[in-house]
Amino acid sequence: MTTTRNNRPDPHGGPTGRVAPIDDAEPPAGSAAAVAEAGGAGPLPAEAGQVSEKEARQVAEAARETAWDRPSFGKELFLGRFRLDLINPWPRSDPADVARAGEFLGALGAYLDAEVDGAAIERDAHIPDEVFHGLARLGAFGMKIDRRYGGLGLSNLHYCRALMLAGSANPAISALLSAHQSIGVPQPLKMFGTPEQKQRFLPRLAAGEVSAFLLTEPDVGSDPARLATTAEPTADGTGYRLNGVKLWATNGTVATLLVVMARVPAGEGRRGGITAFVVEGDSEGITVERRNAFVGLRGLENSLTRFHDVIVPKENVIGGEGKGLKIALTTLNTGRLSLPAMCVGAGKWSLNVAREWAADRVQWGRPVGEHEAVAKKLAFIAATTYGMESMLDLCCLLADDDRNDIRIEAALVKLYASEMAWKIADELIQIRGGRGYETADSLAARGERPAAVEQLLRDLRINRIFEGSTEIMHLLIAREAVDAHLSVAGDIIDPDAGLGRKARAGARAGVFYARWLPTLAVGRGQAPRAYAEFGPLAAHLRHVERTSRKLARATFYAMSRWQGKMERKQAFLGRVVDIGAELFAMSAVCVRATAERAEHPENVELADLFCRQARLRVDELFTALWSNTDSVDVAAAKRILAGRYAALEGGVAAPPAELPWVAGWQPGPSTAEDVRRRIPPLG
Template sequence: MASNVSEREAREVAEAARETDWKLPSFGKELFLGNFRLDLIHPQPELDPQAVEKGERFLKTLTDFLAQNVDPLQIERDAKIPDSVVQGLKDIGALGMKVPEQYGGLGLSQVYYNKALAITGSSHSAISTLLSAHQSIGVAEPLLLFGSEEQKQKWLPQVAKDKISAFLLTEPDVGSDPARLGSTATLTEDGSGYLLNGLKLWATNGAIADIVVVMAQVPKSESSRGGISAFVLDYHSEGVEVLHRNQFMGLRGIENSVTQLTNVFVPKENLIGKEGMGLKIALSTLNTGRLALPAICVGGAKWATRVAREWSNERVQWGKPVGKHDAVAQKIAFIAATTFGLEAVVDVSGRLADNKRNDIRIEAAIAKLYGSEMAWKIMDELLQVRGGRGFETAESLKARGEKPVPVEQALRDMRINRVFEGSTEIMHLLIAREAVDKHLEVAGEILEGDGDLKEKAKVALQAGKFYSTWLPQLAIGKGQRPGSFDEFGPLAKHLRFVERNSRKLARSTFYAMTRYQAGLEQKQAVLGRIVDIGAELFAIASAVAYADTIKRENPARGESAYELADLFVKQARRRVDALFTALWQNDDDAGYKGAQKVLAGEFTWLEEGILEQSGDAPQVASPEINDNGDGRAHAEGNGNGNVPVAAKVQ
């Protein structure tokens, strides 16, 4: 059972899991403070020639394998990745892309891991999801960061070779708020290990996994402060039952489970880090692990650009190709320019991750947030460009003799990226928390709204000192000086825009803090806009830096990279301006009040005129969910989304 936790307690748990130190410089943190440190992302670090050689070699193997062995239509039809494909991925080493060679993996750089996921996603998203859940959140990443040498020696060669891994955090009552985690890990009497009990929901790969990471609460005791802890678990242990294989609107083919843990013994040496460190491990894992998802989004966006180009040239309506009609042309421009922007964000963040000179927690989080939001818009626009064919399944298109372009599938597959690995709403809060970190450090006591007055006065004095030097700095900067950043030629003006607007963002954040004080954390729409402005500014700076990198590394493409960067930035700047306007001119209060009235049932008359059903009342008896054709987890579903209390072990 999930425990009852107040909002404040939930925040305290999240806060305790935060990495508090900033040991390395952070472009994102400085940006939110009004300090545009272009030098932290430009010039982009050069790629290591050996890493490039190894990466390119693997990309070729992977591309050939996918082209020759994967039939995306079959995966859609069967809602399953064929065993032969999974085996083939194992054979080419794809399970160990991110694992260093010394532990039996390929040891690809982050940049090449990202590229490999983008290619895989353009074959079928279920495969890229299998691979990223396996290595970005599954066993490999947390062990690399927090595991002991013995743990690495024992588990990494297995997950690098052929053992599939998964990450089990979510529970039926525990989604975005892990403080309420109900699964327990109780130390055995002889102290040799823990007994795991609980129900885990939506574990990707959980229906076929061999070795998993499980998050569970160690109860407080005299000898232990307990808390949420992370364990490596041999998934074939007694007491592990896969109750159900979940099906979704997209990502058909992922092996996603409901897993029951009943007195599952896990040896003490399988605890990762220390007791109580589980959430910290999960969050730190995601600091770079989060780059996998936007990398997959980049793959989708590139594919969308190709489909939009081909179809808009080919399809003629009203006397000309649809791409020549302005309304469609604007969509094509958005799709291509945004694809460039997303690739820039992922490339800048990926190289920073490899180079290890920067703290990239904000950049990776922005990449996830921005990548998933923008790639969704790209797919939506692509569907519009394809017209009715965008809504038709690839199978149906094929059956009537047309090219099976799976746009509706791409849209369905893309949607979940805004929900998992930190929903957009949670990413807004998480990035906002990092963005105001300095303010909380100097003035947190005042902003908190409680605490003793004497202490507050002391803090106010310290804060006064900080703000008396910080605030005046925000008045003027390089962005106002004509000629600055001129080495970037036609893109210089965009960097001046970022510099000016970084200071404006810092001033606006400060104003929001003084205006709302302790109430600011409840003003999620305001915080969301602050973060979105930061995300756009990071994307603009990345686009310029990346265009310059392309010019350096591939001069023949330099000019068109500059052109795409310019187009992307023009669009992004309009979004920034609109977000700044909406920061103080909005209907947030009316929206919140209106929503509370909806919740209180004051407008239920609006729901009249339709059948009496919202999904919680089954209309007809649901069929049993039996064999999915995978020979694995099967249980009875009751059609209402609740987890059935049925049992069937693997």
């Protein structure tokens, strides 16, 4: 492999030496702030098309919630300001909430234990009606719905605990509950619904009617600017006529209430734009054309759904015309916390299996866990599980206080936990050897403990793709991380800005940087006794403080070097974000372990272990900021795409070429059989 050493890092984080050439490729479609279930961006022009940088920033800003008046810990970290005071002391839940949630979690655990056969759900790819009913009786479909509408009104922390528990019975159950209330109808209504809408829909949902969120289309994945489902206002002005096809809607085969994203055309007196609708799943004109099947999450009720002249009353618009992507994005501010909850659950389960197996299995005269190669994996699984859990709990606790802006933190934990849980599952398979590759049924048939490790790997894989793929999360977080720069210096690098605007921006930036840059040179992390109250973890916090400034210097250097082309430097930005995620995780474990040291003194050891491992990862990421193959890889990819090395593909059977990669669709009535499944109402 060829390595291009573009530059060497200077002691302050910026590189020196030869400046690498910058490629002139077009910016990627969807741009940096693709958000929503897919990623997302907007506000959008009336016609589908590209989303500009500026538009994407405007929408990201629009996702701010009005109650926020405290700075974001994560954002400050990227700016070189280690605001430990924002997370220390470790936030605490309201004791009354804890008691109520404790009762519910106890009942949920008992129900899952006694009544739910997770292996059967996997085998049959089917969650039985009785499980829907059992969950509904417990109130699990209303965990996030306010008590005044019949829900449980759980905090984010306890909601995530419940998802983790449900996911340990079978992950398709937590996916069902999470798609229903993290992105389905309850959350957008809670934030943007009118009192009348809440009254009309929330009690039904809390009682067990299932909801789904439909954004993705065959041609709309990470880039919602191409959204093609239309919502034409009806001639009498009472509603809209929906036409289009929605792909991969989780719960789409069973849901009776849908959030549908559709484009209202601009017209006289209306801006139009992507709009969110609550749609009755049994409306005329809806056909569930397929139930999709996947690598994992076999129990998922995921649909391909067609809308043909579906009439939706105007009272069902959420938040107003053109607000769809803002709604999707804001919903995900906290909605993003559910996937990491399942990842944390996966970490705990893996730790349990790894520990028991590695102590029991003897090879070459010792338990395999005592061989160094396996011991390191055990240490990684334990430390990382503690890291993910601390990050998630911190995010939830921050989110439970309405004053906090947790967009960056929630995005960081989604990104980090989905990547790390995948690594954990991979290491667990390795520790289990051949048994890791064997199905639970096959193990049981031979009389062995049916630990479904291969299923874990399959079930976890999707977390790196949906609710913002890792690539999109990198861009989304990077945008937030450099947003302070863009907001002062944006016009300097904006090709559309005239000389006057550039000059004014230059003056503004001069003032900002004159104040900001000196703060990056020195900080508390350099004082040998700083953070002494954290005892053995103080050195790690000093490291985080120093590294946060180093990261900000590197980002500033890159901004001034690449300017407007910075957003194309996805690999660089990805590493910046990954460093930020590690720093966030280190901060979380240190504060949590210190807060809990009386009850769990052993967790100080875990926090220390996590930080030692994380620091090495951070070192590697910093090295790779300036020593990498990024530009040669991008150049090679262009040649690969042009077919230069196609001969290398010879000698194997390629997938059949007669079908397209993305199936086209025509508007019109469905010709497919309707495969919807209806759960009988609770008796």
